[in-house]
Structures are given as structure tokens and as C-alpha cells.
Amino acid sequence: MAFLELSGVRKDFELVRVVRDFNLDVERGEFISFLGPSGCGKTTTLRMVAGFETPTAGEIRIAGRDVVGLKPNQRNIGMVFQSYALFPNMTVAQNVAFGLKVAGKPRAEIDARVAQMLGIIKLPQLADRYPFQLSGGQQQRVALARALAVQPQVLLLDEPLSALDAKIRVSLREEIRAIQKALGITTIYVTHDQEEALSMSDRIVVMHEGRVDxxxxxxxxxxxxxxxxxxxxxxxxxxxxxxxxxxxxGTVRVGARDVAVASPLGARRAGEQVSLALRPEAVTLAPRPGQDVAIEARIVEVAFLGSVIRVRADIGGATITLDTFNSPASPPPRIGDAVTLHLSSSDWVVLAD
Structure with a gap:
């Protein structure tokens, strides 16, 4: 049995259905990201797990217990928000201790737990500072420590890094993942940033228009x-x-060329239209072992992006984008050059829809 279970969860706001038949089993200690654009229902789903929203239908179970009828403070869940939500009149140590005090823990236990959490987030020297004296990244670390201090069963993070600059985001997401692994806490992370989801998650739930894709x-x-x-x-x-x-x-006509695809075409018939997906890094200008597809093309655009050069090539009515590493010893092709694109038939993905 999974540690966190969402079964047939649905959420309607009047006549608008924002979450549709959401089903997910999360194992203990797993890091799951809800990924999707704004308005896809990921934060609403997170709020239903937290108890801030009530499902219109469906079940939510934590460790086998149905929590739909429980208030947020009865679910033993830690929550980290995008806006930090620290108490401005409390020091860092007091913010971290807040949930423990509400729970009526002894002072000695609170002090020990606060010291432990400040050590985990690497800010023990800032215990007596107030939130306004901290950077955004430091404030979010404190918010994380406060959520973890009460030893929740599940940790929920709602786009916690979206207000930070790019460099701090990369550093902090690595710290969050390291802390999560060290503590072994079951975690749900909401983000619209694909790089965050790909780099941090054990599994990703991609949401679109209220449903799981x-x-x-x-x-x-x-x-x-x-x-x-x-x-x-x-x-x-x-x-x-x-x-x-x-x-x-297994051949598909793309532009003026017939290309081989390894994906099964199933019951599709000749002449039927199909959508193909191909990652830019799968295509090369020089052949590599295992590549069994060669396509004649002409360069139409070259963009220098630093370590990567992005090239667009026309294959006779269709355009393929490929990425190649920048090398001073190997200048990129020029617009108008005739080239041969190399890839594997297994690199094509036939999209189901």
C-alpha cells in the first residue's frame, strides 16, 4: 500500500472543474513534482492534500488514514509557500520553533530541535536575526526548517523558489533535495519550471487543464x-x-523524405497524418555509432548560445532543430550549407494524440 494515495480526486469551483479524476500513489520517502503551466490544477491539488481545499469527490489517504475530513493541523503535514510566510516580529529561531510551541513541546526539546534544524539549513549563526535582515534564499531556508521542525509525515512545497534569482534557485533546489533525501520525508513539490522538476524528482506528474497527462x-x-x-x-x-x-x-513521410521510426505505428494506415517528436540533442552533423537514419538537409539558421550552437535545417518542407557543442577547433556550419543529419530511428517518438 502506498504511503500517500489520491484516488479519483476532483475539484469544482461552481461550474468550473479545475482538477479532473486525479489518481496518484506515492511511496514513503518519494519526491514527487507536480509540473505544469499556470492554471493546470497543480496548486489546487496540493491544497487538497494540505487540507486548505476540500475535494468535490475522491479520497486522500496518508499512511492508510482518510484525511479528507481532517483540518490542516490534524494531518501532520509541513507546508512551504512561495512567499516564505515568516512571522516578521519573530527571530529565525522563534520562527522555526513556532509549530513546536503550538504543539506544547517542552522547552528543552524545542531548543534542541531548533538547533538541529538550523544546522541542517546551514544558518545556525543567524538564529537571532529577523526576516527583514535575511536574503530571499535565507528566508526560504528558514521557512523549510520551520515546516520540517514538527517532523511532518508529508512535506508540501508550493513553487518555493519562484521568487528567487536563477543562481540561488539552482543552489537551493540542490539543498532541498539533499535535505529531503537525508530525512527520508515524503515530498510533493509544485513547479512550472521543467528544469526543477527534472533535476529534483523521483517521479513527475505532468498536469494539463486539470488532468494528469x-x-x-x-x-x-x-x-x-x-x-x-x-x-x-x-x-x-x-x-x-x-x-x-x-x-x-515503419516509415513516415516528413517533408520530402521518408524516415524510419522505431515507435510502433499500431493500426495506423498509409496516408494517415501523425505527429512526431524529436529532441534536438538526438540529431548530429557527424555520424555516431548506432545511428541508422541519414537525412539530406540545408542549413537555414545558426544561433550561438555559448557552450551550445543551435542549428535549424530544412529537410524539404520541414525544419529540424539540432544542438551541437561549441568547439573552437570545429566551426559551425553556415547558412545555406548542404549537410547530412544523422539520428537513430529510435529517437523519433510517435505521439499518441
């Missing part, structure tokens, strides 16, 4: 997207429309 590991979500939305939302993508040439041979 795909649940899988970062590797699965990135490399084998189940729908066109997942394919386009996660990572840079070539999405190319093609026509099935020969379903038995």
Missing part, C-alpha cells in the same frame, strides 16, 4: 512523452507533422 521518472517524461502536450512542455522539442508512408515498414 503523464506520470513517470524524469527519464521517461523527457525521452518518451505520452502526449503532444508533455512533449512540447518538457524540454526543447522538434514537433513535426508527417504522413504514414508504409506502416508495416
Amino acid at each position: 503523464q506520470i513517470g521518472t524524469p527519464f521517461e517524461i523527457y525521452n518518451t512523452p505520452a502526449t503532444s502536450f508533455v512533449a512540447s512542455f518538457v524540454g526543447t522539442l522538434n514537433r513535426i507533422e508527417g504522413i504514414i508512408a508504409d506502416p508495416s515498414a
